[in-house]
Amino acid sequence: DAGVIQSPRHEVTEMGQEVTLRCKPISGHNSLFWYRQTMMRGLELLIYFNNNVPIDDSGMPEDRFSAKMPNASFSTLKIQPSEPRDSAVYFCASSSGGTLPYTFGSGTRLTVV
């Protein structure tokens, strides 16, 4: 298994631009998580999907952030418009259930200038 696949690995964009991060979870995993990691705030859960349905989006910072999971093998996290404070590493993780071990992708390092 190729594991959780995220793209792009790095993204540099200008403030105000739209950014889309992509994630392919492990086949058969029915739970998907988006995390943001910064030195100041650590690992923050942004949103959690179970069977493609958003279960908990209380961690999404504001309306500029949106996430979708159109099918079991693909999810996106979109930031529109992006701001410099959105600069962070964004991780996608999947598991066979919300409380079972998570497999993380390699992350997307986002820099907004």
Place this chain on the structure above:
Amino acid sequence: GQQVMQIPQYQHVQEGEDFTTYCNSSTTLSNIQWYKQRPGGHPVFLIQLVKSGEVKKQKRLTFQFGEAKKNSSLHITATQTTDVGTYFCNAGGTSYGKLTFGQGTILTVHP
């Protein structure tokens, strides 16, 4: 929501010394997981504990779940430079359906 406190935030040790990080909750946990993140990498699952008083070992790493299922520890015996990284606990209660990561302990090992 569920909150877990992880201490210490930082730990600097000389190679060969032992290291322990603790994860504490004010409420009973259904299970707890431990992860390691190498510098520049992503969190990697190490182990999951579900039973009260459970102790598991992986080579030099020993994981414990408290009798009351409110705390857990990760102990590394005789640290090596390869142990460098951030260690996270990820824990939750049965009512939450998902887990919450602790703040992590950053381990530095001086050769």
